[in-house]
């Protein structure tokens with residue numbers, strides 16, 4: 086009997102797992118294991134690049150590659166209707182795709198990522214802009230190109246959201262961009278954030294707060310967006326504050342994918358309850374069902390970095406099991422990422438469940454490393470070279 | 472605490488980013504009026520951050536229980552702002 090490994094989602098986590106697993110299987114195990122990646126689009130997107138699109142510093146077309154080209158030979162890709170998973174039936178160990186086919190599995194990896202849920206905040210769709218999709222970041226590029234001064238509010242609409250540093254990075258880049266275009270004097274900048282400091286990590290906040298002040302950006306903390314009034318151009322918070330705006334750029338509300346909720350596998354927002362160490366889906370520990378990346382409810386940042394480290398753990402665990410030397414590898418909560426502070430500088434954040442981040446002062450070096458990762462992502466991460 | 476039913480518990484031990492307060496906000500967002508949820512934090516900063524936000528947002532901190540491993544369990548009741 087051949088072993089069926091089903092990976093749902095050909096994003097950062099799913100692609101890395103497929104390639105890494107194939108690499109870790111040897112001899113008969115390699116020949117007798119079918120690895121199938123199901124992806125609704127068949128196109129892989131490097132999402133971090135969307136951050137630069139509003140400033141016309143990135144061509145969004147260059148952030149896309151056919152998923153088929155990123156998978157090693159011997160891995161099956163199903164995409165379009167054939168790869169769009171509609172229902173997961175964990176008890177039967179089968180999944181249903183949009184073309185009506187049922188596919189059996191022995192191992193299942195859920196790597197479906199997250200989706201933007203503007204409908205969660207009244208007025209968001211009409212009143213706010215963002216850079217969390219190709220379409221939205223293109224639209225924002227248009228708006229910024231025609232912006233002639235006024236009051237801009239940036240920040241976060243709701244938690245959780247992808248890549249915690251991104252809204253802050255956007256704010257710093259926006260300030261620099263307005264300055265370069267001679268529009269800084271005519272523009273008031275405000276940054277809103279859900280908790281009592283501008284960034285979750287205290288030492289990062291400690292050096293970011295003076296930078297925001299230096300650049301004349303007013304910070305509104307404890308601001309959890311409740312509603313947006315597009316007609317009056319006012320954003321209001323759960324905490325009872327109201328702010329007027331001319332341009333509002335917020336990380337949108339996020340949710341898990343519909344297939345997770347439809348299959349009864351998610352919490353109220355569609356995030357998959359996942360064991361923080363084994364990455365097995367809670368309630369299905371014996372069934373070899375794993376979840377990685379943005380799709381999970383883990384208390385780590387929704388980042389490609391977390392998906393990458395988690396992907397290695399799941400690939401190693403499945404490879405060991407298939408080759409009859411079962412060993413549960415553990416995820417220790419590791420995340421590593423950069424935070425751009427503008428003016429060609431960045432800092433580097435590295436932490437896990439046991440080790441708090443100790444960010445170095447912003448330097449040019451980290452900025453160059455982030456730029457290098459943006460360029461070499463395709464050669465490094467999907468093929469699981471690191 | 473015998474009359475209180477906790478409908479959801481979030482283990483945010485070792486969460487530095489987004490961190491325990493963001494996890495609590497995430498949990499309360501989808502809770503109904505009067506629902507009680509718990510968040511476990513190993514971050515010493517939570518002892519000030521969480522009570523501050525709970526007060527500011529009009530929710531209610533019922534109790535903070537110290538745990539054996541040095542972490543703390545914050546039990547919060549959701550109130551919709553009037």
Ligand SMILES: Cc1cc2nc3c(=O)[nH]c(=O)nc-3n(C[C@H](O)[C@H](O)[C@H](O)COP(=O)(O)OP(=O)(O)OC[C@H]3O[C@@H](n4cnc5c(N)ncnc54)[C@H](O)[C@@H]3O)c2cc1C
Pocket residue numbers: 093094095096097098099123124125126127128129131132133134135136168169170171196197198199216217218247248251342344377378379380387388389390391392422423
């Ligand atoms: C503006 C921005 C900046 C960012 N910057 C950074 C950064 O600097 N560093 C960092 O680490 N992270 C960053 N991220 C976050 C990072 O891109 C995501 O966290 C990462 O892509 C998550 O990987 P994933 O594998 O969990 O999901 P994804 O990469 O989102 O992949 C999910 C895949 O699942 C597929 N799918 C969904 N539903 C189905 C279905 N029903 N059937 C079949 N397929 C399905 C989708 O088509 C998609 O291909 C950024 C994100 C944004 C938006």
